[in-house]
Amino acid sequence: MADTSSPKREINKSKTKIPMREQAPGDRIFNFEEVPLGYNEIEATQEALRCIQCKDKPCVAGCPVGIDIPAFLKLVGEKDYEGALRKIKEKNFLPAICGRVCPQEDQCEMVCTLNKPAKGREPGGVGRVERFLGDYAMEHDLTITPEVAPPTGKKVAIIGSGPAGLTAASDLAQKGHDVTVFEALHKPGGVLFYGIPQFRLPKEILVREIDGLKDMGVKFVMNYPVGKAESLNSIRDRFDAVMIGTGAGLPWFLGIPGENLNGVYSANEFLTRVNLMGGYKFPGGADTPVKKIKRIAVIGAGNTAMDSARTAKRLQPEVVYLVYRRSRLEMPARIEEIHHAEQEGVDFNLLHSPIEIVDDGKGAVGAILCQEMELGEPDASGRRRPVPIEGKVKEFAVDTVVIAIGQGPNPLLTADVPELERDPRKGIIKTNEWMQSSLPDCFAAGDIVTGGATVILAMGQGRKAADAMHRYLMTGDPARKDGEAGDVCGNFPG
Numbered sequence: 001m002a003d004t005s006s007p008k009r010e011i012n013k014s015k016t017k018i019p020m021r022e023q024a025p026g027d028r029i030f031n032f033e034e035v036p037l038g039y040n041e042i043e044a045t046q047e048a049l050r051c052i053q054c055k056d057k058p059c060v061a062g063c064p065v066g067i068d069i070p071a072f073l074k075l076v077g078e079k080d081y082e083g084a085l086r087k088i089k090e091k092n093f094l095p096a097i098c099g100r101v102c103p104q105e106d107q108c109e110m111v112c113t114l115n116k117p118a119k120g121r122e123p124g125g126v127g128r129v130e131r132f133l134g135d136y137a138m139e140h141d142l143t144i145t146p147e148v149a150p151p152t153g154k155k156v157a158i159i160g161s162g163p164a165g166l167t168a169a170s171d172l173a174q175k176g177h178d179v180t181v182f183e184a185l186h187k188p189g190g191v192l193f194y195g196i197p198q199f200r201l202p203k204e205i206l207v208r209e210i211d212g213l214k215d216m217g218v219k220f221v222m223n224y225p226v227g228k229a230e231s232l233n234s235i236r237d238r239f240d241a242v243m244i245g246t247g248a249g250l251p252w253f254l255g256i257p258g259e260n261l262n263g264v265y266s267a268n269e270f271l272t273r274v275n276l277m278g279g280y281k282f283p284g285g286a287d288t289p290v291k292k293i294k295r296i297a298v299i300g301a302g303n304t305a306m307d308s309a310r311t312a313k314r315l316q317p318e319v320v321y322l323v324y325r326r327s328r329l330e331m332p333a334r335i336e337e338i339h340h341a342e343q344e345g346v347d348f349n350l351l352h353s354p355i356e357i358v359d360d361g362k363g364a365v366g367a368i369l370c371q372e373m374e375l376g377e378p379d380a381s382g383r384r385r386p387v388p389i390e391g392k393v394k395e396f397a398v399d400t401v402v403i404a405i406g407q408g409p410n411p412l413l414t415a416d417v418p419e420l421e422r423d424p425r426k427g428i429i430k431t432n433e434w435m436q437s438s439l440p441d442c443f444a445a446g447d448i449v450t451g452g453a454t455v456i457l458a459m460g461q462g463r464k465a466a467d468a469m470h471r472y473l474m475t476g477d478p479a480r481k482d483g484e485a486g487d488v489c490g491n492f493p494g
């Protein structure tokens with residue numbers, strides 16, 4: 001009798017991930033091109049074949065949007081790249097972006113059955129294969145065209161064009177609504193455009209996705225800060241429903257003497273000048289300059305701080321100091337970003353807390369004074385509290401300081417709408433389980449609801465809000481009657 005069972009799947013028993021080629025540190029600090037170069041087909045297939053297709057699939061639960069990771073890895077192992085892409089796009093429409101910036105090491109890869117560091121075993125390289133698929137789609141012009149439902153006659157405004165806003169715009173357009181996105185800046189994409197540098201996320205990827213949205217009929221109104229150009233209530237009068245996805249773009253400062261000196265930037269301003277305005281090309285290639293830096297200190301240890309330090313490195317100063325008041329263990333940035341920053345020669349100064357920025361005598365930054373710290377007992381967050389070491393203060397001679405210690409929601413949009421309920425301490429918008437705010441026609445999603453979080457969480461919330469808005473628009477009731485929302489499902493152009 002003929003054997004009808006499927007052929008036995010080969011497993012790649014390599015303990016470690018297939019390495020990804022990247023630009024050498026000595027080369028890349030002289031350019032803004034992407035650092036990791038991605039997998040080719042052979043590398044992607046070999047990495048996908050490391051997945052043992054275990055029964056429990058802990059990676060699926062570890063993914064904030066529940067991508068069927070073993071299924072797409074299996075398809076890549078079979079070289080069915082289009083099938084794999086379709087499988088991912090059931091839950092996540094931006095694989096080329098998420099494959100690059102998602103913190104997989106804390107999510108799907110952390111819980112991977114293969115992940116046994118004590119035995120020298122690394123988890124499956126889920127992010128790397130996901131990125132390969134996103135890039136494969138672009139290189140082969142593989143567009144999974146979304147179907148757009150007949151017009152509903154309903155008009156929707158989306159305020160903010162970050163991952164939350166773009167996701168909601170895509171979903172609502174597909175449901176047949178007339179969607180307009182209002183964005184304060186001159187380019188859409190939110191942090192993906194102005195924050196995350198080109199060497200981590202090439203902007204061409206984003207442009208392609210946004211062009212796809214325009215093809216679906218989504219309108220973009222740029223340079224339009226709602227709250228200043230037009231009030232939220234006026235927008236509400238013009239549209240049937242509103243989705244607020246304005247993110248958390250208001251930088252926090254340290255509150256120490258000297259923060260108003262020339263040469264002190266928030267990370268947002270610094271990254272925006274370089275990434276969005278191309279300030280590093282000034283003069284000649286850009287209208288907005290970034291200061292000519294000789295010695296710079298970046299304060300903080302999250303992704304924003306690493307992005308700032310690595311961006312600064314590419315501006316060719318003599319030295320880039322990274323200053324953080326806790327130890328390496330507590331650094332919130334992705335391990336890969338910390339590793340890349342170290343490789344590029346960023347000078348890490350852990351257990352140092354800034355206490356004063358010193359005037360150079362001309363109203364500009366001359367130095368920064370830092371209190372040396374040691375770790376004490378755990379604080380409320382469970383992390384060991386940094387405690388000053390008496391009498392130990394270090395001076396760093398710098399002409400520029402970038403403060404990257406976090407950010408919160410910008411009150412511009414909400415200032416004149418007291419009836420829109422916000423958390424009194426954090427300023428984030430309060431929503432019910434349907435992402436609906438205290439104003440029934442206003443929904444909200446992303447960092448404006450969660451505080452600073454991640455791209456994939458913002459996308460998940462954008463989709464959830466779009467689902468609820470659709471029900472609100474069609475029935476007046478956002479409460480779902482048929483199953484769960486929340487996935488960042490497919491049918492996104494590109």
Ligand SMILES: Cc1cc2nc3c(=O)[nH]c(=O)nc-3n(C[C@H](O)[C@H](O)[C@H](O)COP(=O)(O)OP(=O)(O)OC[C@H]3O[C@@H](n4cnc5c(N)ncnc54)[C@H](O)[C@@H]3O)c2cc1C
Pocket residue numbers: 101102103159160161162163164165182183184185188189190191192195196224225226227245246247248249271303304307410412413445446447448452453454455456458
């Ligand atoms: C430098 C940096 C690096 C990061 N790196 C990573 C990473 O590697 N991985 C990861 O997962 N996450 C990362 N994050 C976090 C992630 O980018 C955010 O969680 C995510 O972008 C939030 O999406 P959002 O749509 O809610 O808001 P945003 O991306 O902030 O977009 C909000 C948009 O709204 C616009 N806007 C604000 N106010 C108004 C107004 N009044 N009117 C009109 N438009 C307005 C803003 O200009 C912006 O374009 C990083 C964040 C930063 C700052």
